[in-house]
Amino acid sequence: xxxxxxxxxxxxxxxCLRACPYSAIDIxxxxxxxxxxxxxxxxxxxxxxxxxxxxxxxxxxxxDTTQYRxxxxxxxxxxxxxxxxxxxxxxxxxxxxxxRGAELCAVLLGDQVQGRAADLIARGADRVYLAQDPxxxxxxxxxxxxxLAGMINQFKPEMVLVSATPQGRDLAPRVAARISxxxxxxxxxxxxxxxxxxxxxxxxxxxxxxxxxxxxxxARPQMATVRPGVMKALDPDASRQGEVVTILVHLDERxxxxxxxxxxxxxxxxxxxxxxxQIIVSGGRGLGKPENxxxxxxxxEALGGAVGASRAAVDAGxxxxxxxxxxxxxxxxxxxxxxxxxxxxVQHLAGMGSSDVIVAINKDPLAPVxxxxxxxxxxxxxxxxxxxxxxxxxxx
Amino acid sequence: MxxxxxIKQVPETTEVKVDPKTNALIREGVKSIVNPFDENxxxxxxxxxxxxxxxxxxxxxxxxxxxxxxxxxLAMGADExxxxxxxxxxxxxxxxxxxxxxxxxxxxxxxxxxxxxxxAIDGDTGQVGPGLAERLGLPQIxxxxxxxxxxxKLRARRVLDDFFEVIEVKLPAVVxxxxxxxxxRFPGMRNVLKAKKAQITKWTAADIEADLTxxxxxxxxxxxxxxxxxxxxxxxxxxxxxxxEVVSALxxxxxxxxxxxxx
Numbered sequence: 001x002x003x004x005x006x007x008x009x010x011x012x013x014x015x016c017l018r019a020c021p022y023s024a025i026d027i028x029x030x031x032x033x034x035x036x037x038x039x040x041x042x043x044x045x046x047x048x049x050x051x052x053x054x055x056x057x058x059x060x061x062x063x064d065t066t067q068y069r070x071x072x073x074x075x076x077x078x079x080x081x082x083x084x085x086x087x088x089x090x091x092x093x094x095x096x097x098x099x100r101g102a103e104l105c106a107v108l109l110g111d112q113v114q115g116r117a118a119d120l121i122a123r124g125a126d127r128v129y130l131a132q133d134p135x136x137x138x139x140x141x142x143x144x145x146x147x148l149a150g151m152i153n154q155f156k157p158e159m160v161l162v163s164a165t166p167q168g169r170d171l172a173p174r175v176a177a178r179i180s181x182x183x184x185x186x187x188x189x190x191x192x193x194x195x196x197x198x199x200x201x202x203x204x205x206x207x208x209x210x211x212x213x214x215x216x217x218x219a220r221p222q223m224a225t226v227r228p229g230v231m232k233a234l235d236p237d238a239s240r241q242g243e244v245v246t247i248l249v250h251l252d253e254r255x256x257x258x259x260x261x262x263x264x265x266x267x268x269x270x271x272x273x274x275x276x277x278q279i280i281v282s283g284g285r286g287l288g289k290p291e292n293x294x295x296x297x298x299x300x301e302a303l304g305g306a307v308g309a310s311r312a313a314v315d316a317g318x319x320x321x322x323x324x325x326x327x328x329x330x331x332x333x334x335x336x337x338x339x340x341x342x343x344x345x346v347q348h349l350a351g352m353g354s355s356d357v358i359v360a361i362n363k364d365p366l367a368p369v370x371x372x373x374x375x376x377x378x379x380x381x382x383x384x385x386x387x388x389x390x391x392x393x394x395x396x
Numbered sequence: 397m398x399x400x401x402x403i404k405q406v407p408e409t410t411e412v413k414v415d416p417k418t419n420a421l422i423r424e425g426v427k428s429i430v431n432p433f434d435e436n437x438x439x440x441x442x443x444x445x446x447x448x449x450x451x452x453x454x455x456x457x458x459x460x461x462x463x464x465x466x467x468x469x470l471a472m473g474a475d476e477x478x479x480x481x482x483x484x485x486x487x488x489x490x491x492x493x494x495x496x497x498x499x500x501x502x503x504x505x506x507x508x509x510x511x512x513x514x515x516a517i518d519g520d521t522g523q524v525g526p527g528l529a530e531r532l533g534l535p536q537i538x539x540x541x542x543x544x545x546x547x548x549k550l551r552a553r554r555v556l557d558d559f560f561e562v563i564e565v566k567l568p569a570v571v572x573x574x575x576x577x578x579x580x581r582f583p584g585m586r587n588v589l590k591a592k593k594a595q596i597t598k599w600t601a602a603d604i605e606a607d608l609t610x611x612x613x614x615x616x617x618x619x620x621x622x623x624x625x626x627x628x629x630x631x632x633x634x635x636x637x638x639x640x641e642v643v644s645a646l647x648x649x650x651x652x653x654x655x656x657x658x659x
């Protein structure tokens with residue numbers, strides 16, 4: 001990738017100056033010119049209205065892959081808290097980086113987030129690249145892409161992992177297209193191939209009916225978005241040592257095309273964090289009607305767990321969508337998952353199959369959910385579930 | 397208001413089977429449809445045209461039989477359909493696909509808005525929309541659940557993990573839509589018959605001046621090295637007996653897990 005200046009077209013209008021996050025453009029005698037700060041991030045190219053800056057992006061098989069070292073994890077935060085997926089990426093990233101004999105670096109973009117860098121080190125990072133600016137306070141595709149693409153060009157990581165959250169799935173493909181990197185979506189398995197040192201990426205396709213293993217031999221970095229709730233985070237270790245490297249950026253709000261008009265938080269119950277729950281009790285079609293979710297809630301309460309649901313129950317309108325577990329809902333891996341009246345479509349199994357202990361309660365002995373259950377009970381949930389709730393209240 | 401909608405033809409079901417010997421997908425007997433999220437994108441385009449006037453052009457990259465998908469879009473009410481069909485584009489990953497579709501859209505030239513489904517139900521990547529936006533140097537809005545147009549600006553409601561975001565951009569822009577944005581219309585028989593006879597423009601890689609090193613296998617940095625059906629966990633213990641017996645056994649097993657209640 002290269003940014004190219006067509007000096008004849010330049011009017012000296014300074015729009016590119018405003019767009020450049022790295023203070024890499026000088027206007028001399030009414031013509032723009034790049035200085036040594038340029039990271040080839042490409043921000044200037046889309047700002048130019050006169051065709052004076054071209055971004056030449058071509059995927060080429062001739063990349064010198066030996067120039068690229070280290071594994072990066074892009075940290076994601078909301079309201080000042082890291083999302084759990086970030087810790088999971090650091091946990092998995094630590095393992096992969098050790099296997100590759102490489103450094104694990106976290107990338108932290110935001111505004112006044114320097115206080116959070118230590119947390120990334122405690123969770124496994126050797127180094128944190130920190131870029132801060134008020135424009136980066138809330139995620140937006142444009143400025144995050146510009147800054148991240150520039151950092152990748154400058155430091156040349158061999159692999160970049162991003163959470164497969166809505167934010168990550170917005171950012172990663174944009175960055176990959178900007179720098180012509182290979183990107184694999186929504187991975188549920190990652191490993192290092194011993195012979196070639198490649199990132200071996202495993203992901204479900206066709207709604208979880210098929211698994212595929214994907215590698216990226218030539219392009220660098222090798223990028224992947226990784227499904228939250230699948231990898232294991234490390235426990236924080238405050239004694240871990242690491243370095244924080246500040247990357248100086250200057251962004252100008254006037255150069256950002258997308259404006260956030262409003263952010264609407266869903267009601268409190270919407271924030272029940274299925275992904276953080278140790279115990280989840282889920283209900284499905286077998287409940288028959290919305291009122292019967294009270295059986296599920298009571299069992300969850302007795303266990304101190306969260307309430308989940310199958311897609312069938314959500315589609316029927318019995319319970320809001322943020323309770324949905326499965327391919328199109330949340331992927332969860334609690335210590336205990338109790339599925340009540342859920343037949344176990346492959347899409348549901350894809351979302352909860354890696355739970356430590358799975359209990360299935362269903363009246364159909366042939367329900368596929370029994371195929372993944374640690375404990376199965378063939379029976380009427382309207383009998384079994386209240387009895388179990390009662391029993392647990394006695395013994396726990 | 398000229399709207400371009402990118403669609404993909406996908407197998408009707410995600411319950412696909414793999415040939416255990418060749419690891420290839422068994423496509424025989426599986427019907428093809430328009431990717432469901434792309435139907436939502438078509439519907440969104442038609443609604444915008446109905447409110448603001450203009451033209452809806454539907455584009456698709458695929459084999460010759462993908463013209464069926466385009467005919468469905470025409471039957472729904474799209475004005476024009478273009479099929480990019482070239483053996484050179486076979487094997488494109490999301491990077492190569494976004495390049496190729498961007499070339500098609502560049503050749504169309506006159507556009508205000510590009511709509512895509514949030515992802516396709518076969519690959520489930522959701523990467524082509526943002527890749528396309530980058531190639532065209534346009535702002536992107538992913539996961540849109542509502543769209544409003546006023547004064548050349550597009551205001552979109554995005555549905556994210558546990559919040560909504562309302563975002564505003566100047567057009568042109570690329571938008572990907574989620575299922576909940578609308579209910580795609582069902583084309584009437586008359587429109588289906590009319591669409592059967594409609595003209596579908598066919599372009600090759602040469603027509604869109606594609607750099608052949610950027611499309612197909614050659615333009616794809618990622619390679620699928622293995623495909624297999626997911627393993628099922630071996631089955632555990634079935635608890636049998638009276639309700640009281642099974643519930644007691646289960647409660648005991650749960651207690652032994654020793655998970656702190658409320659954690």
